[in-house]
Amino acid sequence: MSWFETVRSGLEAIASHRLRSGLTVLGILIGIAAVILTVGLGEGASASVNSAINSLGTNLLIVSPGSSTTGLVRGGFGSASTLTYSNAQALADKVDCPDVIGVAPQVSTEGSLVYGDANWDTTVYGSTTQWLSVRGRSMAEGSFFTNAEVDSDANVVVLGQTTAEELGLFDPVGTTINIGTVPFTVVGILNSAGSSASTNEDDMAIMPITTAQEVLTGSSSVNTIYLEAGSQSTLGAAYDEATDELLALHGIDNPANADFTITTQSSLTATASSVSHTLTVLLAGIAAISLLVGGIGVMNIMLVSVTERVREIGLRKALGATPKVILRQFLVEASTLGLAGGLFGAALGVVGSQVLPDFISDTIELSGAAIAIAIVAAVGVGIVAGAYPAYRAAQLAPIEALRTE
Amino acid sequence: MMDGSSNSKPQGPARPVPVLTSTAPYGATPSAAPGTAPLVEFRNVWKSYLTGAEPVHALRGVSIKVYPGEYISIVGPSGSGKSTFMHILGCLDTPTSGQYILAGTDVSQMDEEHLAETRNRRIGFVFQQFFLLPRLTAWRNVELPLIYAGVDRHKRKLLAMQALDHVGLTNRVNHFPNQLSGGQQQRVAVARALVTEPDLLLADEPTGNLDSRSSADVLAMFDELHQSGRTIVLITHEPDVAAAAERVMRFRDGRFVQAEDTAA
Numbered sequence: 001m002s003w004f005e006t007v008r009s010g011l012e013a014i015a016s017h018r019l020r021s022g023l024t025v026l027g028i029l030i031g032i033a034a035v036i037l038t039v040g041l042g043e044g045a046s047a048s049v050n051s052a053i054n055s056l057g058t059n060l061l062i063v064s065p066g067s068s069t070t071g072l073v074r075g076g077f078g079s080a081s082t083l084t085y086s087n088a089q090a091l092a093d094k095v096d097c098p099d100v101i102g103v104a105p106q107v108s109t110e111g112s113l114v115y116g117d118a119n120w121d122t123t124v125y126g127s128t129t130q131w132l133s134v135r136g137r138s139m140a141e142g143s144f145f146t147n148a149e150v151d152s153d154a155n156v157v158v159l160g161q162t163t164a165e166e167l168g169l170f171d172p173v174g175t176t177i178n179i180g181t182v183p184f185t186v187v188g189i190l191n192s193a194g195s196s197a198s199t200n201e202d203d204m205a206i207m208p209i210t211t212a213q214e215v216l217t218g219s220s221s222v223n224t225i226y227l228e229a230g231s232q233s234t235l236g237a238a239y240d241e242a243t244d245e246l247l248a249l250h251g252i253d254n255p256a257n258a259d260f261t262i263t264t265q266s267s268l269t270a271t272a273s274s275v276s277h278t279l280t281v282l283l284a285g286i287a288a289i290s291l292l293v294g295g296i297g298v299m300n301i302m303l304v305s306v307t308e309r310v311r312e313i314g315l316r317k318a319l320g321a322t323p324k325v326i327l328r329q330f331l332v333e334a335s336t337l338g339l340a341g342g343l344f345g346a347a348l349g350v351v352g353s354q355v356l357p358d359f360i361s362d363t364i365e366l367s368g369a370a371i372a373i374a375i376v377a378a379v380g381v382g383i384v385a386g387a388y389p390a391y392r393a394a395q396l397a398p399i400e401a402l403r404t405e
Numbered sequence: 406m407m408d409g410s411s412n413s414k415p416q417g418p419a420r421p422v423p424v425l426t427s428t429a430p431y432g433a434t435p436s437a438a439p440g441t442a443p444l445v446e447f448r449n450v451w452k453s454y455l456t457g458a459e460p461v462h463a464l465r466g467v468s469i470k471v472y473p474g475e476y477i478s479i480v481g482p483s484g485s486g487k488s489t490f491m492h493i494l495g496c497l498d499t500p501t502s503g504q505y506i507l508a509g510t511d512v513s514q515m516d517e518e519h520l521a522e523t524r525n526r527r528i529g530f531v532f533q534q535f536f537l538l539p540r541l542t543a544w545r546n547v548e549l550p551l552i553y554a555g556v557d558r559h560k561r562k563l564l565a566m567q568a569l570d571h572v573g574l575t576n577r578v579n580h581f582p583n584q585l586s587g588g589q590q591q592r593v594a595v596a597r598a599l600v601t602e603p604d605l606l607l608a609d610e611p612t613g614n615l616d617s618r619s620s621a622d623v624l625a626m627f628d629e630l631h632q633s634g635r636t637i638v639l640i641t642h643e644p645d646v647a648a649a650a651e652r653v654m655r656f657r658d659g660r661f662v663q664a665e666d667t668a669a
């Protein structure tokens with residue numbers, strides 16, 4: 001019996017039980033779509049985290065406050081406010097830290113921006129003039145605030161594009177807006193940086209750090225100090241210099257007791273990708289279980305099919321079908337169900353990857369390889385699930401099968 | 406009781422003599438027409454099943470020769486072993502001991518793979534329940550054995566149409582089984598049995614599910630096939646159906662008890 005005849009016969013058998021075959025295919029379909037979407041979601045999350053980290057700049061060191069100790073209670077990282085604006089100024093010292101070419105301390109707080117009737121809550125940052133180059137941003141309109149404005153605690157602010165739009169500022173430079181109750185003059189608008197999954201870099205306001213500390217936070221501590229090294233090759237040296245400088249400033253002898261943490265962009269990337277990898281594996285594992293359930297569904301249906309078609313099998317054997325032919329016929333049926341589930345599941349996955357991001361804020365990255373593997377896996381599930389029922393059919397003694405009821 | 410009795414029907418010299426033996430050893434039977442080899446030859450065939458502690462003997466040393474062109478009916482009560490005999494004769498099962506020579510080939514020890522090929526090439530089955538596949542049209546049912554024989558599509562369709570024409574169903578080729586009467590379904594089954602030009606037509610209670618008119622139709626068809634030289638073995642429990650055959654053989658307790666000519 002040729003393969004053509006085997007496939008035709010299998011398709012006819014499937015077509016003769018449309019509802020049952022459809023439901024079986026649905027089981028595989030859901031499993032495959034789930035696998036494709038969860039892997040795509042994981043890939044998308046990992047890609048967006050990586051791009052967010054990369055957008056920080058590749059030669060960046062990020063100094064964060066370490067853990068605070070109050071009595072015997074140690075807080076988590078960032079719980080202390082051990083970093084100050086003067087620490088940042090010290091790190092800018094060309095003698096102690098020759099490899100640090102840019103320093104941008106940053107404070108952040110939530111602020112309510114008011115312009116006329118418009119009211120917009122966003123993140124308000126305070127930093128120095130080097131923030132622009134350290135964070136790799138540029139100006140769309142007007143100019144960034146100046147060193148003089150930093151020194152004089154001037155009430156000036158630079159807005160992100162989204163923020164300006166939300167406030168209804170069409171000719172923003174020179175306009176006065178209120179943050180809380182304090183009036184600020186808008187001196188410039190940042191160029192768009194694009195948005196990552198977690199934060200919108202275009203929705204922000206930034207002002208001199210001195211002003212922010214005085215008017216908004218009322219504290220001398222800073223949340224983060226960004227350090228820029230000249231190149232990837234001097235990143236290590238800059239890291240060591242900054243560590244030594246801060247240990248000395250904070251009067252700490254043992255580096256193990258450091259009350260700050262310096263992370264590099266690459267260490268962030270590694271952490272983030274290992275987290276998203278774990279997440280992807282977890283999600284794909286759950287999806288694989290649904291595929292397994294789909295496979296059990298195929299086996300179940302094939303067993304029912306064999307039982308139900310005992311007489312057909314017996315007749316075919318009486319007419320000259322060898323066990324091999326019967327085995328093949330049932331395997332073709334099972335793998336066709338698997339293939340159909342795989343193809344429809346992949347289609348659903350592709351559609352889902354286009355539609356879902358509109359409802360959830362995450363991006364889904366599909367790879368052709370993942371889809372191909374998923375389809376092959378679906379056929380594999382069909383064959384594995386069909387193997388036992390097909391074997392049973394092939395071994396059926398023709399006289400048993402033809403025995404009248 | 407002399408089981409090895411045999412009767413031969415008076416016939417022309419060219420006709421092979423039907424020979425029946427039971428427990429008698431091979432060779433003790435009257436010789437057939439010289440130069441004609443039997444199509445079917447059972448040599449002291451036993452079939453036993455181990456259902457409990459005691460083996461059950463379904464066949465107890467059956468010997469029989471069927472020559473090409475014969476039309477034989479086998480009758481016997483249920484439980485007599487005639488179904489088991491039919492299964493072995495149709496290569497659907499193998500004997501526990503003894504030999505079964507079909508068309509010069511010993512098939513008694515064949516594996517399922519070769520048995521399937523033998524069934525496909527040499528035997529056409531007609532069953533009581535017709536056993537047509539409900540999702541295939543008449544001609545698609547008829548072409549089934551040709552698929553397993555590896556015949557190409559165009560030739561299959563041609564042969565299937567010819568076979569259906571032969572059984573008088575030219576205008577029903579595209580009907581599904583449930584659109585056909587019982588008699589028509591059985592005729593489709595006969596067409597399917599004939600389409601491979603088998604050596605032996607094996608009919609198991611072919612009229613069991615038919616009304617008397619359709620039964621007569623089918624038997625008339627068998628008669629015609631016999632006239633055209635087909636070898637037919639018909640298994641039934643209805644004496645008047647058995648009487649349609651050239652020779653009637655009775656089966657009881659796992660062996661033939663007597664053979665009689667319907668003409669006698």
